[in-house]
Amino acid sequence: MIRKAVLPVAGFGTRCLPASKAIPKEMITIVDRPVIQYVVQEAVDAGIRDIVLVTHASKGAIENHFDKHFELETSLEAKGKHELLEELNAIVPDDVNIITVRQPEPLGLGHAVLCARPVIGDDAPFAVLLPDVLVDDEGLERNDLTGMLEAFERSGHAQLMVEEVPHEMTHKYGIVDTGGEAPAPGASSPLVGVVEKPPVEEAPSDLAVIGRYVLPGSIFARLADTPPGAGGEIQLTDAIESLRADEGVDAYRMRGKTFDCGHQLGYLEATLAYGRRHARFGEGFRELLARYAGEA
Numbered sequence: 001m002i003r004k005a006v007l008p009v010a011g012f013g014t015r016c017l018p019a020s021k022a023i024p025k026e027m028i029t030i031v032d033r034p035v036i037q038y039v040v041q042e043a044v045d046a047g048i049r050d051i052v053l054v055t056h057a058s059k060g061a062i063e064n065h066f067d068k069h070f071e072l073e074t075s076l077e078a079k080g081k082h083e084l085l086e087e088l089n090a091i092v093p094d095d096v097n098i099i100t101v102r103q104p105e106p107l108g109l110g111h112a113v114l115c116a117r118p119v120i121g122d123d124a125p126f127a128v129l130l131p132d133v134l135v136d137d138e139g140l141e142r143n144d145l146t147g148m149l150e151a152f153e154r155s156g157h158a159q160l161m162v163e164e165v166p167h168e169m170t171h172k173y174g175i176v177d178t179g180g181e182a183p184a185p186g187a188s189s190p191l192v193g194v195v196e197k198p199p200v201e202e203a204p205s206d207l208a209v210i211g212r213y214v215l216p217g218s219i220f221a222r223l224a225d226t227p228p229g230a231g232g233e234i235q236l237t238d239a240i241e242s243l244r245a246d247e248g249v250d251a252y253r254m255r256g257k258t259f260d261c262g263h264q265l266g267y268l269e270a271t272l273a274y275g276r277r278h279a280r281f282g283e284g285f286r287e288l289l290a291r292y293a294g295e296a
Contacts, residue, residue: 002149002214004120005048005127007039008112010056010103013132015262024059025262026131031275035261036062037091039131044096046145048127052116053100066091066098108233114223122217125152128236130211132262134270135161135254138277144186144254145212151188151252152214158240158249159188161212163258171200173208174237176251182207188250194237207251210258219243 013025020028026036043051055062069088076085092098103115113128120126127145137143148159162176174196182205183189195204213236222239229235243249259273260266275285 001047002125002127002152003048004050004052004124005043005129006052006054006113006116006120007036007043007129007131008054008103008109009036009059009062009131010054010106010112012058012106013262016264016267024062026059027061027065028261028267030134030261030267030270031278031281034065035134035270036065036131038134039129040066040092040098042135042137042143042145043127043129044093045143046127046149049095050097050099050119052119053098054103054112054115055100056103063098063100106233107228108231108235110223110226110234110236110239113236114220114234117220117224120217120220122220124217126215126217128213128215132260133211134259134261135210135212135256136259136270136273137256138273140255144252144256147186147255148188148212148214148252151250155188155250156216157188157190157247158216158219158243159214159252160191160194160209160240160249161254162207162251163210163254164206165208167203167206168200170203170206170208171197173197175203175205176207176209177204178207178251183251183253185253185255188252191244191249191251193244194241196237207253210254212254213240214252215240216243216247 009026013020016025027034040051053062073085073088099119101115101119103112135144148161152159165173174194175198176194177192178189179192219239222242223234226234226239229238240249259270261270276282
């Protein structure tokens, strides 16, 4: 079973400015909890038990969020606010480890993943979850990450999670080439390659890579040998392409829906989706939506 995941959270979040000037973009809230908590919960629900946050000196708020806060918990206990106390204690289950490592300089996603090598090791497969993308699996019996992990265990091939996007939007994404036959939702198929932001008329499919990967530990050696690319950064996609050429890589087609919370409209859409069904605030939020819809 794959029990380890890497979450690269060291970036400055320039797409979220000015909100992310003093607050990590991963700590911007969707309803009542930060984006990063939803992503960690996704990993935990898929059976991940060691979560490695690749972080930066300016991201202390993320580490603090997943740490114990003895004074606050003692205060809640004394005031009889047991429901809030239970919510705090549930942020990190007792059998889950949150481990942080520093990315000393911004050298790209590939370098961020490579920073986790001393914790993950070269022999264990692991997942990578980009924390500004929420994967919503509402209504599914298991989340997409679980299916992706199982696909890796069956095939032994690295997995890239993909989502179908409108054909006219393919120029905005990394688009996978599966050789003409796309996998069904919840299934995976071998990749021929990935084309970064192709012209619409040249897109090999309508399946976009959306920020979830399952990789063998051997990817670290490939990352270490990957020369810097555009902007002097080490690109994860370059190492994955090397892996594909030698061992094969599959595209896993998700069944759920994604929200790009690194973009303001994606963040607002996620707030709408999660707010409408929130156990405590959902009814009131739906009433607000109806009121504002009537004023439009």
